[in-house]
Amino acid sequence: MDSVHLTQREFFDKLEELFNQKRGAKHGAIYLVQKRLSFDQVNTDAARDNELSDIHVTKPMPIIVRASNGKSKSERVDKIKMSTIVQPHDIDAFYLRYADICKSGMAALKPRDRSKKKAKAKKKKILG
Numbered sequence: 001m002d003s004v005h006l007t008q009r010e011f012f013d014k015l016e017e018l019f020n021q022k023r024g025a026k027h028g029a030i031y032l033v034q035k036r037l038s039f040d041q042v043n044t045d046a047a048r049d050n051e052l053s054d055i056h057v058t059k060p061m062p063i064i065v066r067a068s069n070g071k072s073k074s075e076r077v078d079k080i081k082m083s084t085i086v087q088p089h090d091i092d093a094f095y096l097r098y099a100d101i102c103k104s105g106m107a108a109l110k111p112r113d114r115s116k117k118k119a120k121a122k123k124k125k126i127l128g
Contacts, residue, residue, distance in 0.1 A: 005064070008094060011084035012101055015067050018080060019105025022069070029070040032102070037064045037085060060088035065098070 006014065022028045038061055063086050071079035086094045 006082055006084045008084050011082060012097055014082050015101055031068045031070050033066040034063055037062045062087050
């Protein structure tokens, strides 16, 4: 992935494009990952002794949000990866927009066809 993170506006635009690419496709995946960004932690002796020291942070920490189209190594050329960093004071506004984009994007995705799996299970139950 590029070492440069996108701005929130760029991230949302590209996320919408990613959902639009998958709209109507036979199959595919979009991976959304979010985690706390803890790059400025100071490792003190007390923090090293306590395994859960990162739970009690002194200030709110930013989060990193990533999105990918989930292409494998063999399709590395087509892989789309993007990320953005959200500061604590921007989280509420970010999640409002993020939820709207995800809802609209996922509503247009084709649901997984599970009829074959159900038919196999039913047949197995009858025979077994």
